[in-house]
Amino acid sequence: MKQDHTQLPFTTRVLKEQSDPSDLLPASYHFYEQVISGRRRRRVADPSQNVAAFLDTELSLQQLESIDKHLWLAGAKRPPTQLHLQVAIGRNIVLADRIDLHLLWSGDGKLFVKPLSRFLLSPDFWQTHLTCHDYCSCSDRVGSVLSMESQPAMESRYPLPPPNTTCKERLRKVARGFLYTYACLISTESDFSIAIEKRLLPRETDDSPIKWAQWQRLVREIIAQHGSSKVHPRFVRAELRLSRINVIHRTKQFLFSEAYFGGWNNYSSFFRDNLAWIAAITAYLVLILTAMQVGLATERLQANTAFQQASYAFTLLAILGPVCMVSLVALRALIELIKDLRVIFRQEKKHVNTSTA
Template structure:
């Protein structure tokens, strides 16, 4: 090897070393470290895509408030900065989908998420749903529920502080307060679906137009080059260790109607859908009466054909046709009545589910009004609102 060739190779090696030194771990692959117990764990993401370069954990990326259930059917709001681990458990919860994982094969195939531009080409409407359990569920009417990427998931300092298990955690008890393995897998799986959704520059423009990706502090979109680096890092992480993401996100798009069917027959109380598409009783009756009317037209055509057949001499002597005509006539009389009765029972079932919270809320308001009307029984130290 001559002197010129050696000089060129040395310059290239020095350039690569300088690039690694200046960019740090930004373009490095996820590292796998061995804990004291001998278990190998995968470290979190290293790519920074937002404009802020702060290394300390900050709460600026958290939402203003968040909603969680303090008790069954009792939803309250709280400040996410007061208890960040509790907020992350609520924000990264899969809800009822976690209990239906073994049945989700019926709702969707095991494949990566379809790019956003292809969803737009198929005419699907992207509906913003800021719930992790509704992410990538699509309805029969052409709506695709997509959860935007929250800013705090791209805050490396916050995720390192709150999505890493403490030392000595075996990650074998997901219900333990100290274990954060499930939340970390959900977060990485969610970001992995976005790496598949936003795979080209066209998808990147669609995502920014729909405000699915967070923006920098000055309001400008994140850079396409930074997003490519993050997407490739997520892909490498999944290829090296497929268990790093939650099994829910191995099946990207799930059909909502089939998820509702699974929920009706596998959860208690039975016959309750996972996501109720109707929010008033008029739409409930309108949608069900539409198919009842179509069924009535079909039954009328069959009865007319049978009536014509009975007028012929050949079918008048056919005992089988006579029996079939008798059975279908009874079905035509009782079928619509039973179908309408089922629709009415469904409406009563929904009403029975909606009434207890309304009655409980009315009782609470009545007690508050009585306390206001009788100041002696009211609480003496009530804090006044300053405005």
């Protein structure tokens, strides 16, 4: 069922309105563009020059959308846990200003949280940039009008959307879901104090924090307007386990693809992590072979053909298995080295060409 695309998630103004709407936006934003080689190149731009392009980057969940059918392996469908409980169970709140990292947690106790953007607390910004035209394709009205009138009759009777106007339903669902996570994270004054201390909430121009009473009114409005069909599917789930997201991402893409986030930053950590699980598997194989040696020393199993064959198979596995696994790790390291060298040589060549121009 389509939702009312013109209804704002809140009307409470928790921050003073800015005289210049561009003051709601960050100073700059980073985005990636595809280059001829197939790799991505990072760029920096002014968000006020193209707000639509900025929002496409700021509210992008493209990487998670590619594995959305498997997110059940990484997190349950439930509201996010309050901040004070996150701290109580030993999680360290780490600021990560990327919405695709919001509420991902790692095995070392980190919980990545995206600070709440200033522009998402402005009803005027929502009205201008996150609501659709009255007769956008995401509106309930379109279906009812088309069922009763012909297209020419509808066009003559109702206003048409401005040229080059795109539907904002996807961005709106991401923004609504993101707001809802904050309504869940900051439930009590204890949560509010943690959020203020961690700088998770935007501040006034004089650096004074949002008032608790204003936050109460805002959260109650957000909860009253909330519905699972109004938010992006990612925000139906609470915290997601980063290690499982990395496994799903690598399995879904390719065995040698990069991790979703938090890959190896140097070759020493790469070999340490990979050789650790190879050593664990090898130790387990040694334990099995030791038990088989004891079995072969008994008269009952010496004449058992099946046990003899199993012992032979495990012996070969113990010899060849670690060799093959170490070879795969070395191959992966070689592939990464070649990729790094290509980037270095390309950048060096570009720098030389720029200097001589």
